Amino acid sequence: MLKKISIFLISLLVLSTSFSLAQELDGAEVLKRLEASRQAKSHQMLMEMELYSSSGDMRSRKLNNYRQEGEVDRSLMQFTEPADIEGTSFLLLDDQANDQEDMYLYLPALGGVRKISGSQKNGSFVGSDLTYNDISIFSGSNFSDNYRAEIISENEEIIELYLEIIDPDIDYSYGKMWVRKDLWLGEKIEYYNQQEELIKVINLSSYDEIDGNRLARKIEVKNVQKGSSTILKMLEVEFDPELDPNIFTTRYLQRQ
Template structure:
């Protein structure tokens, strides 16, 4: 099938179907930058494993000390009729909090990424159209407009509408603009894309929150040491396990 003949829904499906590897271990550095350019840096270890069409992942915070041993567990279900499950373990309280739907538009650990951003969006919850064809740098992209089909999805994500810049050569979303219900905008930019063992990985990503063209806050995620096909047991992805720590 020629890429020129693809419909908006077919492009969205190819984005979802893109190989993201399995049994993955990686190290992530999260840098939080406020409007005065003050920076906070956090180090994390991420583990992810496919279970059929579903994906399980866990993130352990390693440092600094105020977030050490915090852990975040996600069950990302392929079935659109099942809500994704997320839990956050807070060691200071020795308590695991389940992230309910009404909290998913909230900030993940003080970053510009929401809890909803930490899962793969279900394409059946959105309507798509190709807004136009363009370039990001010297790479051809489709600019796709996506709108939630239901108020439930708007409430969970906090987004009224998004534009996604999808590369024509590999179906990676290299840029996105999200329009929030509170009038803010969030800009996602993939600053570095690497092919690791045949899988395209966004190894440097920036998410910036703006209002009236003023930057309020931004988050940079740097992913390193990506290893696929690691021996990760399924029991690793449980509330009991995240409460133990690494």
């Protein structure tokens, strides 16, 4: 009889703990779990970018992406192919402690570095369907720096979030995100304008795990209003490589 009572009490404790954990899961916690899916402090990637026009014409580009986290999170994207865009580089310096994010674009044809600021951050990133702000988020910035999340619905596999924009530099009115519970990775993101019209859909797929870091190797961005789309593919990925901090400087960009 004592054994049965003990088992019953243990069962109650487990159920109570599970219920408590479920109660603690809110939008902020979901964003934390998304951020925790990647623990590496640095990465380097070989990527392919495919640009599709509304008529279906496609242009392909290759680029390298480097990221290093620290007191200032640094990210660098350098295009290597084709020849007409080779050397074009984008540098992001995110000083979260001082709430300062600096973006720089180097165009070889102009031979100089241009700072991207204010409303320019919502402009097209080198002719793609991604904005500079989009690139900032997908290059590794924490979602919670840009959004406040609220759970809209939930089932055994997916959590749907409402994303309130808290970064004043982001031009979207609000967003929605669908998060996979088995991976704690985003599966789909929608962005809406001030008239509550859908303007952009982002689908993530080809999930992978490398050295304990989870990621989507394919990101497809559809501009609903223009009918164009951009696909990013992570061809080669290395986490926690040794990176020279000097590459994350405007001076380095001008030497390329």
